[in-house]
Every structure is written in C-alpha cells, then in structure tokens.
Amino acid sequence: LCFYGIRLGFLELHLCIILKEDSGIRITLIKIGGWMAMSWVMKISLPQIITNVKNAVHGFKKLHGRAFEDPYIQAERAKLPYELQKMPNGSVGVKVRYLDEERLFAVEQITGMLLAKLKETSESALKKPVADCVISVPSFFTDAERRSVMAAAQIAGLNCLKLMNETTAVALAYGIYKQDLPALEEKPRNVVFVDMGHSAYQVSICAFNKGKLKVLATTFDPFVGGRNFDEALVDYFSEEFRTKYKLNVKENPRALLRLYQECEKLKKLMSANASDLPLNIECFMNDLDVSSKMNRYWFEQLCAALLARVEPPLRAAMDQAKLQREDIYSIEIVGGATRIPAVKEQISNFFCKEISTTLNADEAVARGCALQCAILSPAFKVREFSITDVVPYSITLRWKSSYEEGTGECEVFSKNHAAPFSKVITFHKKEPFDLEAYYTHPQEVPYPDSRIGRFTIQNVGPQHDGDNSKVKVKVRVNIHGLFSVASASIIEKQSVEGEHNDTPMDTESASKNQGRDEELVCKACKHLHCHCGNNEKKQDHPSQPKAKTKVKSIDLPIQASLCRQLGQDLINSYIENEGKMMMQDKLEKERNDAKNAVEEYVYEFRDKLCGAFEKFITEEDSNKLTLMLEDTENWLYEDGEDQPKQVYMDKLQELKKFGQPIQERCMEHEERPKVLNELGKKIQLLMKAVEAYKNKDEKYDHLDPAEMEKVEKYINEAMNWLNSKMNAQNKLSLTQDPVVKVAEILAKSKELDSFCNPILSKPKPKIEPPSDGQAKANGEHNGPVNGQSAAETNILDTLCCEGWRFCFFHLQVEAVKVKHPICVVMRFLCTFNI
Template sequence: MSVVGIDLGFQNCYIAVARSGGIETIANEYSDRCTPACVSLASKNRMIGNAAKSQIITNFKNTVHGFKKFHGRAFDDPFVQAEKPKLPYSLHKLVNGSTGIKVRYLDEDKVFTVEQITGMLLTKLKETSEIALKKPVVDCVISVPSFFTDAERRSVFDATQIAGLNCLRLINDTTAVALAYGIYKQDLPTPEERPRNVVFVDMGHSSFQVSITAFNKGKLKVLATAFDPYLGGRNFDEALVDYFCEEFKGKYKLNVRDNPRALLRLHQECEKLKKLMSANSSDLPLNIECFMNDIDVSSRMNRGQFEETCAQYLMRVEVPLKTVLEQSKLSRDDIYAVELVGGATRIPAIKERITKFFCKDISTTLNADEAVARGCALQCAILSPAFKVREFSITDVVPFPITLRWKSPTEDGLGECEVFSKNHAAPFSKVITFHKKEPFELEAFYSSPQDLPYPDHRIGCFAVQNVIPQPDGDSSKVKVKVRVNVHGIFSVSSASLIEKQKGEGEEMQIDSEPTKMQVDQDGQSQCDQQNEDNSSSSKVSWTVFAYFGTILCGFSSQRQMIIQDKLVKEVNDAKNAVEEYVYDLRDKLCGIYENYVTQEDSNRLTLMLEDTENWLYEDGEEQPKQVYEEKLDALKVGFYSLKGDFYGG
C-alpha cells in the first residue's frame, strides 16, 4: 500500500512518500522535486506541471496558474473580481454562481470548474507518485492553508475525488510542518512535564501563516493560529513589476500592461531578481531582450531599494505574529524556538522582523520548501495500517468560531449557540440536546464575519426530520451530533430521538434555558457515550439532510481528458519512433554497417530514409498512430532486405 503526502501549493507542489527507510521527496519526469501548479490546455491535449509552465508565455490565454485561491469562491466574490484583471486567462460565472475558468481546449471553448483544474493537477501528481513507487496510489494526505473555510476545504476535497484519490486527511500547512518537526525529536518533555512551545512561520507564494504548537513526547497540540491570507511572495513580485512598469513607461515609452506576454515575462524576471536580492546586497541587473516592439530593456535594483519599494508589505509581517502570541496566552519567554518555512521567508527583511519580534534567533532546521509535504506523508503513514510509525497524536484547532442557529416551522424567533470557539481543539464532536415536537432546521455559520477572509459566513443548512412528540404530548428529546472532522470540515453528522430517558449525565440542553456541556478527553460528549450504553433508554437514529453550496462534478470529463492525453502521447511516441529510427539507421549506414552493406543497397536505403524524413516534416506532421507504425515497419522491412555479408557478420 502506498503512503503519499502532497503539498498542494499556490505556485508549486511537492510530493513526499513513506518508504521503509523513512520519508523521501520524489522527483518528476524532469528530475525536479518541485512540480509547478500549472495546467495548459491545447488543441490536442493537456500539459500539466513543468510542461505547462513552459507554455505560460506562448499559450497564456489557455495556461491556468494561481487557481488554488478560487476554491470554494463565488464569481461575484470581491476577491475574485479583484484578481480577474491580473489574470492572462478568463474567468467565467457558473450556473451555481461559483468561479469557472474559460479556455480553448480541443479547438472548442470550454469552461472548467476550479475543482476540475485542481483534479487535473492532482492526477499528474498521482501519476508521478505511481512512477516513483512502481505501484498504484490511492490513499494520500493533502495540505491546505490553515485559514481555509468550510467551502474551500470541501472544494479541495471534491478535487481529490475527481483525481481518484482517497484523501485520508486535509491537514493544515503549519500542522504538517509541526509534525515533520516533532516526530523525530527524541528529547521532547514527557506528558507530565511542561510542553515545549514552538512557533512555525510559513510564508509562501500567496499567503502568510503562523502557528504556536506545544510538544510533548508522542503528541503535539496546536495552541493558536494566525494568518494574513493575502500576504506572500507574489506581493513582493507585484511591487517590483509595478516599479519597472513605471520606469519602462518613462524610459522606453512602453505601456507594459497593455501587452499580456510582456507583462508575464516581466513577472518571471522580477521573481528571479527578488530571489537574487535575498542572497546579494549589491546592485543587480534586470535585462530583457526583445521585450516589447523589438525593444530591449534594462534596469538595476539593490536590496535597499527593494525593501523601500515593498515597505507596505513588510509592515504587515508583525501583525499575525502578535495575534498568535496573544491568542496562545504565552509570553516570548515561553517560546522554545521559531522555525521558518516557505520560500518568502528567505527574504532578509522578513527574517529580521521575525527575529526582532520574538527577540530570539530564528531556526531553519527544516527544509523550507519540502517540510509541508514531508509532514503530509508522515500523517498518511500514521493513518495507514501498512506502516508502523511511532505513535504521535495531533490536536489541531478550529480557525474561526462556529455558531448553530435553529428554528421550527411553528416556533416564533430563532435560537442560536456558539458550538466551537476560536482555536477549539479539532477534530472534535459534541452532542447537543434539543426539546422539539416537530422537524426543524439547523443553520451553521461563522460567528465573526469581520475576521473571516471570505465574504460568505454561512457554512450550511441541516434538516432534522422525523421528529414527533412523545405519547403524552410532551416534547421529544433529540440528540444532534455536530463535528469538526479531521479535514477541518463542519457537519451535523447524526440525530437521535430519545424515547425514554433514565440516568443521563450532563449534556448541552438547547431550549430557552442557558446551555452547558461536559466533554471527555477524546472529544466525545460524555452524555452521548452514556446514552449509547444505557439499556433503559430507547434511541432511534436517522440521517440528517445537509445542503451546501459546492457541487461535485468532473469525473467523466476527467477520464475523457486522460484518454485524450494518452492517445496524443501514443501518436507522438509513434512519430518519434520513426524519426529516431531514421537518424539511428543513417548513422549506422555510415558507421558500423558500412563494410557489410553493398553500395547499391546503401544508396537505396539512404534515399528511403530521406523520403521518410521529408514526409515527417511535411505531410506526416499530423497523422494517426497507425500511419507512423506502418512507416516504421516499411523502414524495418527495407533494412532487413539488405543484401551482402551483413547477417554473416
């Protein structure tokens, strides 16, 4: 059984696998451990990863990148509308109001959901894993940002299903990093001792996340998380792009933003320049040949100018650091270490601000790029029965408080109660008791819309049906189980009608009275466990109907596209086989076969090879697979019919 962890990044993806010798980050067909989160659609097939990235400039309208941030978001979402003008490809409003991506594929205009595009990327990562492991891959653990809401998590989970993956857990980025850090530590304090508190700072291409995690031997507990979902390496790239756009406008009279290709090239060069400035403080050049209108452009910048240009973004670094420390109720003296991961944390100015805030030297003991994927693979190994891994329990947190609201058809007014507070332990279940005479609906939503990096604070609606009064006409006791699962997704998982009660423990009573709840260490309500074991009470359970905004789709189209890609690959392979045979045989006729072939046969075969080569680049440019196979067979027949002393050696 395979054990795979995937860091599904905004810009790049990493795959880690668990083998008997430990955790290994695997390389793709380009011998690159990093696979770009990029999908390019063309007239014949799709290109994904490195091949797609090479199409960003030449096929910019149909090459999709940076799509992770659209998961679970409506087309009219202010964030989506703000991003739309920056994109070289087109967005489209779907029937259900969500964001679609419009491209030209197989010479037709197509609109794909974000889940379908991510499903394509995950399919590629799955294939890469299978080639490395030499066996099928199904089970996996995939990372998501800790600030992702229910809708965004459900959307990513849908994409895993489109790719044919069984996602055992969607794990928060910083939690995966914490696991990769802690599981190998041999000197962690015992459970009876004071925990070791470590800050994990992760700034990637598009977001900034911070968490504080308490470690004891065999377990980790996330104490608090904070984030800036709109601060990352791309902000610094865009600041450089804005700077050079203005400079080139004055210096060369070029309006760069009017030319999508030129703008994309400038983005690529600015990203390279940013990385160089992280390692060099001297003046560095930026040169682009034939940039626009056959004009070469050049400029220079140093680290001081860069920091001045990006001052507005550097000022935002300390805010999440301060927030996470306040929420954890710890002081700086309680922090054992500060670990940095993510590509953007290599920027010296960011390192300086983090060091200054915590008054502590920062640590870079983890691989900044691969730590998330390694943590995902470790979590997958823990969850898999095929691997024996040191026991290590993980307690994560609920990033945003969640409230339930309820109303029955004949009742006046609404009732509501916060069921999960901010930074509440997760995964976690609670059992809530209602006193009702008829079916009712529950609405779940985030309690603090102002703190949510998402415009819609609603999570979903849940219909509790088949509720009837007791025989004596009194209200029935209905126990409803609510849960935040391992994926960080909220659900009303079940409902039970208690027909007779006796000897019950404390529970959360939802009527007109104040509420209270007592919960055990495993996150399961004590009253629920007692009722299940209590033979004096009768319980009837049924399914709760849930209604969410996301729609799972794309299974059949994904299979069709995979078949189309395979067909195109087979045609290309057949064509390449003819071309390779032509070059190989021509070299051998002038080399090792020269003394064994008659001049007449050599001339005849050479002419046949030339005719085939000319055909390949003219009429044979686009032919069915069978035609290429017939051409190759004809060449082989011509070779095997040679006269002379060739076969006698």
C-alpha cells in the same frame, strides 16, 4: 507500502513518498514546478508558460470553493493570463483549448487532473499502486474551500485520509524526530512556526511534549506572500520602462510574464547581495532590449507596506495563545518568502530572538503530510505521536424557535477550539427543524459568505403524551477541519405502570419543559452558552415521584445543504470525464510515440547510411533509400504532422521493409565470425575426445562403441556443414544477404551439444567392493615376503626398475618409516648429494 504527502502550493507542488522496504524506511521528495501537470499541458516550466500563455493554467490554488462573483476571484482574474468563466453552478471555471476545441473545466477538475497525473507518474516510477494520501491546505481555508479540495482528490481517484493544515504539517515534521522534548507531566515546549509562501502568510504556535503536539493558536494574512514582493518590483520596472522606453508592459501578457520571471530572480539575488544588481532583458518588447538596476535598500523601501504586515499576525498569535515572549522556545521559519532578509528581521525583532532554520523551507509541509499519512495507516507502525489541531474560526448554530417566532443560536465551537472534536446538543421539539451553521465573526473570515450550511433534522414528532420530544444532535469538526451535523436521534419515553424509578433521568420533567421552546445541554463542553430567542423566565416545580420510564433512542435522517458543495452526481460526471481524458492522454501518448519512432528511424538510418551501413548496400539502393528518408521527413512536418497512430506505424513498417535487410547484413557480418569460431572450437574438442576413445583412453574406455561411432559420424557431418557454409559465404559480397545466419549457427552448435555431450559425459559404472574372502586373500599377498615388509619390497622394486637416482626423494620420505639397511644407505647418499 507507500505513504503520500502532497503539498498543493500556489506556485509549486511537492510530493513526499515514504516507502517501507525490506531494508528499512526510505523517504523520497519530488518537486513539480509551475503547478502544471494537466491533461493538455503536462509537466511545464515557466519558459513554456510564456510560449503558451492562454493555455497554461497555474496559480489556481485559491480559486477553490469560491463563486465567480467573489471579489477575490475578480481581482485575480485581472492578473491571470488564462480566461476564467462562470460555471453553471456559479463556481469558477477555466477556459482552455483541449483537442482543438474550447473547453471549460471546473477548478476541481483542474486540481483533479494534476493529482491524477501525479498518481499515474508515481505508480509508473515506483511500480506500486497509490491510493491513500494526506493533502495540505492553508489553515485559513473555509469549509467550502476544503470540500472543494476533497472533491478534487476524489476525481483523481485518491483516498484523502486527511486535509492537513500546512503549519500543523510543519510542526509534525519538526516534532516527531525530537528526542529531547519534555515529558507529559512537565511544562510544554512552545515553538512558533512562521510560513510565508508565494501567496499567503501563516503563523502557528504549538506546544510540544514527548509524543504529543498541541496547536495553541493559528493566525494568518491570506493576501501577503512572495508574489506581492514580486509585484512591487514589476510595478516599479513597468513604470520605468513606460517612461524610458515608451513600452506598456502590462498590456502584453507574454512580456509581463517575462518581467515577473526576471523580478523573481532579482529578488532572490538581493537576499544574498545588498549592492546594486542589474536587470537585463533581451528582445523584451518590439525587439527592444531593456535594462535597469535595483538594490536591497530600495527594494525594502518599495515593500515597506508589505513588511508592516508581518508583525500583526505574530502579535495576534501570541495574544490568542496567552503567552509572553519568554515562553517561546524557538521560532522556526519555512516558505520561500521567509528568505527575504527584511522579513527575517521583522520576525526576529518582534520576538527579540534569533530565528531558527532547521527545517527545509520548501519540503517541510510535504514531509509532515507524508508522516501523518503513515501515522493514520493501520498497516504501518510509527512512533506514537498525537496531534491536536484547532478550529480557525468560531462556528455558531442558529435555528428557528417556535415560541413567539423567535430564533435561537449558540456558538458551538470557539476560535482555536481543539479539533477534531464532537459535541452533543439537546433540543426539545415537536416537529422537524433546521440548523443553520455559520461563522460567528464574518469580518475575520477571508471569504465573502459566512454560511457553512443548513441541516434539516427530519422525522421529529411529539411524544405520546403530546410533550416535546428530546432530540440529541451531534455536531463535529472532523479530521479534515470540516463542520457537520454528524447524527441526530430522538428519545422516546414509555411509562411502565405500577413501578417507580429512583434513578435520575438524563432529561427533565414535562412540566419543566412547558415554560420554553428548547433547552441546550452540551455533553462534551459544559461551559457552552445558549442564546435563545425568548427570555421568558423558567418556573420551578417541586419534584414528584415519577413512574418508571423506558427510554428508546431512534436515529433521525439529516438532510444537509452545504455552501458551494458539489453534488455527488456532478462529481461522478467529473470522474467519468477524467477517465475519458486519461484514456485520451494514453492514446495521444501512443500516437506521439509512433510519430517519434518514425522520426527517430529517419534520422538514425540516414546517419548510418554514410557510416556503419555504407558497405552493406549498393550505391543505387543507397540513393533510393536516402530519397525515401528525405520524403518521409518532409511528410512528417507537412501532411504527417497530425495523423492517426496506425498511419505512423504503417510508415515505419514501409521504411523497415527496405532498411531491415541492410541492418541485418551489418549485424550478421559483425556477429558471424564469433559464432563460427566458437562452433569450430567445439568441433575440435569433440574430435579430440573421439580420438582419445580410439587410443583406449581410460576416461572413455567404458563407452559403447556403437554410440561412439554415431558421435564420430555426427561430428564429421557438422564439420562438413561448417566448411560448406563458410566457403559459400566467402564467395558473396557484403551487399548480398548471407548464406548462413547467426541464428542457424547457434542452432547447429546447440544441436551438436545435445547429441554428443550426453554420450561423452556418461559416467563409469561403479565397482563393487570385494567380499571378505577376497580381502583376506589380498591381505596374504600384501604381507611380508622373506621377512620384508610391503613398503620395503616396493622400494627394492623401485631401485631395480628405475634406478636409485630417480627415486631419491621418495626414499627420503620412506626411509624415515622403513628400517631396511638399503634405505638407510640411500638416505645417507641422498643427504650428501652423492
């Protein structure tokens, strides 16, 4: 099992993989720098961006879900080296060169390409399929931006189980391993998480209990981050170089990127060193070398306005959570920009506490996403840990009222409301109606359009008696943080005559409904308020006995029109296009591999012609082959620069036609002596076995003479074959093809084994045990003879036949058991070495 957590950063991408193996759990973290893994530019680094400025797409995270006319897009457009253009649906497109032609790709396609490439690389490395994942997004992303990221995951063929807020992912990575959290009935532990990355600043306050995480508040500044500090340095040095060297850096995209690269390095060095640090760039512009210097104090002065923006989100988070500084247990910081000493100081001074750095500033988000993926998966059991997130912006529903052409509205989710969460709202309507969802306070949303979408409740009609129908609408903020009208149903009432119902209904009488257009009843949150378009007073009527009614609920269709939502047909076309490009990438990779194989063969073989292959080719053939290799090398850099795959394969086969015999002669020369020696040893061992058989060796006395005659004949034939081949080979020079090849010798050896071994290794026949009569007869002969035991008789025989000095050791052992006088005497003589 594999669980994927993906952090889509502005500058880098982090993938965390949790693998369930037989030996336990393994967590792997992969970092891709530069956000470049698109089809036309694979994994690319900053130096590669500099050399391919207009075709290297990066920093497009915050382009998701926005219109081309969005002020933020227009501001970013001036900073990006590649070109942005308007798509037919009004969204943002990126113009790049793909397969030698200009192409326009939607931002969703760009991210989809990145995720698809990541999926392909992961599957190739892990040898396991990838499907489910959790992707991080900033907590301030609106519905339109979140839906755009979801579409990108769909284009990549990934099943996104959850879009997770980055600060919530950090909190999960922090809390799930804690063993000392307070119990559920105890006061929670409040922890502040501060995340300042390359492009945004986020703050979250979370309450922890054992097995439980609840987000209390989240605040942010989407327009301050590490790159703003880099820009401050770039602006300073650009002005200095304009005055000092008469260079306009900002008019040269390549030089500007180099300056950004050097300023980022300088910023990191200043985090660890407060003294003056040099800035030197060689051949910066117009073949000029530039130099300058900077120190931490002056850097902080340049960034004073940015540092002043650190405190407001911290204060807002504390106010929204209704906490005091003494209620905070610790402050955890993540994100690259939090390494700046001045930023740390601002955070620490506000809370009057030392900040904590127990989490990995770069990897905590990806790790939290992977853990969330494992929690959501039914195939994997992890420690129980519930997560309650919040709604970042308050959401209001608005509808058209039929009474006096007024409008009704209701705030269904307040800021920092728990999520995911559902609410049921009751309307009284006679006809279909629209619900318009929007953000209540547009000034708090870093997005120009406050609309979320329009939802049309269809097939609504009056009751049989002409009264308004009761329509229950379920609204929900789901696990991705997306608002939707999840369902709608109409309640039909049918009266049953002759019976009375004493049970109160979950509705109101028709007479009470006559004094207004609609009534909202929230089943999930009783303190929900309704702001309707009319202010007419309601009239109370005395309750009367009601006839028993039969209630029937009928689901109603809902037509949703979401702000900046990609249509499914368009997404399908993007998926199809991505499949074609992936296939094209595969073909392109195969073509490049074929080209590289030709180039590699040329270089490798040319080197060996002057080395290992030199003595296996004549001088004339060597000159011809060297000329052919040089011609092929020149062809690769001229006409063969961009040829189909088959052309490269044919060129390689043409080279191998001349080179393969030389390579084979070299290999045969190196391997032949070894296999010949092994075959010779094998023949000698078999001949010794035949000789032992002829000498009546008991090991082979059971073998069939006819079969042994065949074995001897076969061995002699093999010996003659070996001698003839060796003699013929010795007469040839190294530049000639061998008479016998290694494969033939190995085949002969195997053939010899398969013929001779079954015969020579044939086991002896089993000897039947003697019968009872034979055993008694044998026993009579083994008994005492002339009053002597069998052991004594054997000793005497030994003395007579071999001489006593040759068996004294045997006698020392046997004399202990046997009491014969001779044994005693011999033992005495042996003891004194006589």
